[in-house]
Amino acid sequence: MLEFLKQPWPWYVSGPLIGLMVPALLIAGNKSFGISSSLRHICAACMPAKIPFFQYDWKKEVWNLFFVAGILLGGIVVAMFLQNPDPVNVSPALVTELNQYGISDYKGLVPADLFNWDSLFTARGFILMIVGGFLVGFGTRYAGGCTSGHSIMGLSNLQLPSLIATICFMAGGIIMANLILPLILNL
Amino acid sequence: MNKPENIQEVKHHEFLVTNTDFEVRSLDTICVNESELKHPVWYNLKYLVTGILFGILLVKAEVISWFRIQEMFRFQSFHMYGVIGSAVVVGMISVWLIKKFKIKTIYGEPIEFVSKKLNKGNIYGGLIFGFGWALTGACPGPLFAQIGTGATVIVVTLLSAIAGTWVYGKWRSRLPH
Numbered sequence: 309m310l311e312f313l314k315q316p317w318p319w320y321v322s323g324p325l326i327g328l329m330v331p332a333l334l335i336a337g338n339k340s341f342g343i344s345s346s347l348r349h350i351c352a353a354c355m356p357a358k359i360p361f362f363q364y365d366w367k368k369e370v371w372n373l374f375f376v377a378g379i380l381l382g383g384i385v386v387a388m389f390l391q392n393p394d395p396v397n398v399s400p401a402l403v404t405e406l407n408q409y410g411i412s413d414y415k416g417l418v419p420a421d422l423f424n425w426d427s428l429f430t431a432r433g434f435i436l437m438i439v440g441g442f443l444v445g446f447g448t449r450y451a452g453g454c455t456s457g458h459s460i461m462g463l464s465n466l467q468l469p470s471l472i473a474t475i476c477f478m479a480g481g482i483i484m485a486n487l488i489l490p491l492i493l494n495l
Numbered sequence: 496m497n498k499p500e501n502i503q504e505v506k507h508h509e510f511l512v513t514n515t516d517f518e519v520r521s522l523d524t525i526c527v528n529e530s531e532l533k534h535p536v537w538y539n540l541k542y543l544v545t546g547i548l549f550g551i552l553l554v555k556a557e558v559i560s561w562f563r564i565q566e567m568f569r570f571q572s573f574h575m576y577g578v579i580g581s582a583v584v585v586g587m588i589s590v591w592l593i594k595k596f597k598i599k600t601i602y603g604e605p606i607e608f609v610s611k612k613l614n615k616g617n618i619y620g621g622l623i624f625g626f627g628w629a630l631t632g633a634c635p636g637p638l639f640a641q642i643g644t645g646a647t648v649i650v651v652t653l654l655s656a657i658a659g660t661w662v663y664g665k666w667r668s669r670l671p672h
Contacts, residue, residue, distance in 0.1 A: 313555075319577030322556030326578065327585025329549055334593060336541055338530035338600050340608075341586075343636040345524055347660040361664035364519040368529075374539040375546040376639050382550015383559075383643020390555065398562045399571040406565075417560035418632070418646040425648050436630050441638075441652035443627030445659025448635060450620025450670065452524055452611065455634040458621075459579060464586030469613040473621040478568075480625015485568035489629060 314390050316397070329456075330464050339371055342457030344448035346376045409493040432495040451476070504605045507531065511609055521609065522667075532602055553640045561632025568629050614672045627659075 333339040349366045350373070356362035395414035406412070411421045427433030448454040451473045453462060459477065462470025510531050520529075556578050557563050567575035592598065593606055600606060628634055631652055633641055638656060641649045663670075 316557050317552075317555040319556065319574050320581060322552050322558075323578040323581030324585045326549070326552050326556065327582035327589070329545065330586040331589035331593060332545055333542070334590075334606050335598065335600055336545065337532070337534075337538075337602065338604055338606055339542070342524070343634070343639075344660075347635060347657050348664070350657050351661045351664060355661065357661075357665075359661075359664045359667075360519070361522060361667050362661075369520070370536065371539045371542045374542040375549070376636070378543040378546015378548075379550035379553065379636055379639040380643040381543070382547040382552075383554055383640040383645075385547060385643075386551055386554040387644045390551070396557065396560055396562050399566050401571045402562065402566055402569065405569075414562065416646065417554070417557060417562070417644065418641050418649065419561050422561070423646060423648055428648060428651060437648065437652045438655045440627050440630030441655030442659040442662075443623050444631055444633070444635065444638070444652075445627075445656030445661075446663045447620050447622070447624030447627055447659070448656075449660045449663045450616045451624055452614075452617060452620065454624065454636070455579070455628075456636055457524070458617075460582050460586050463583045464590045465608055465610075466587070466590075467610060469611055469617045472613060473617040476618050476621025477625045477628060480622040481564070481568040481629040482625075483622075484626045484629035485565055488626075489565075492630070 310389075314392055316392055327460065327464075330461055333375075337371065340457070341461040342372075342453055343376060343379075344445075344454040344457060345369065346372045347445050348449060349373055406493075409490075411493075430495075432492060435492050435495075447480075504607065507605050507607060511607065521611075524611075530600070530602075530604055532604060549636070550640045550643060553637055554644055559633060559637035559640045559644070564628065564632040616670070616672045619671065627656075 330341045333341050348362070349369045352362040352364060352366040396417060398414065411419055413420045422433070422436055424433075428437060451458065452469065453473065455477065458470040458473040463474065511529060553559050558575060558578055563572070563575055566572035598606065631638070633649070633652070635656065638649055638653045642653065
C-alpha cells in the first residue's frame, strides 16, 4: 500500500481531490479556497507600514495562515513517508531541450541544477528565484488571485474575471517559457 | 448569485455588504465570502489539517515541479491540464450543489458568494504572475510545499513573493485597475 502511494498520483486521482478542497473549505467555515491572499496577510501582520491596502483585521483571516502552514507540513510528510524513489518522469522533448542548458538532474521535483543556495547570486539563479518570486507575489495580488483563487475557486463559481485572469496566467507562462526563459537558461 | 430568501440569509447578506473591514479585505481578491462567527484560535486547526492534505496532494500530483510547469507551458504533456481541469470540474459541481441545495457550513451558516467585477488588474497582473510562474515553476501554494519537501532555498523565493505583494500594496493607487 505504502509502495503504491509513493508513486506519483495520476491526474485523474489528484485533480478531483484538489477540486474537493473547494467544498471542504466552504463547508468547514465559509472559506474561499485561495493561497496568494496569505502573502497579503503576512504583509498586513508584519509590515503594514500605514499602507491602506494592508489596513484590515488580518487576524480574522488567520485560517489562511494555518492552511499554508499545513501545505508546508504536507510537503514534509511526503518527504518523510511518501517520497517517490524514482526521478521525475518528464517528456523526452523537455529532457532533450534542458540538456542543452546542462540540466540533467531529475531526482527532485525542484531541479537541483537551477535552484540551490550556491546559484542564488548568479545571474541565472537570481532571475529564477528572486525576480521570479517577486513577479509571483506582485502579479497574483494585482490579478486578485492565483491558480487556486482564480483558476480553481473562481472558475468553480463561474466568475468571468477568473476566466480572463486564468487565460492571462497561461499566456504569460507560455511567452516566458518559450521565448524568454531559453535566454535566461543560457546565462 | 442566489437571491437571499430566509431571514438568516438576509442577515448574512447585510453583514457582507455593510462590513467595511471586509471591503478593504476584498480589494483585489476574487469571490470573497466571510463567516460572521468568532471562534477560538484552535478552531483553525481544521484548516491546518486541510492544508496538510492539500500539501500532500500538490506534491504527489507533481504540480509543484518546475519540470511539470515547463511541460505545461510547452504543450509537451497533458498531466497539468488534467490536474487543473478535473479539479475545476469537481469544484464547479460542488459549488453548483452548494447553491442548489443551499448547503450550510458545519456551524449552520449560509454560504453566499460576492461576485467581483472584471478590472484591468486581472489582465496585467495575470500576465505578470504568468511570467513568474514559468520562472519559478511554482504558484504560491507550491512554494510552501516545495520548502516542505526540503528545497530550503525556496524560502528566498517565498520572501521575494511577499516583497512583491508588499510593493503592489504600496503602488496600488498608481497602477491601472
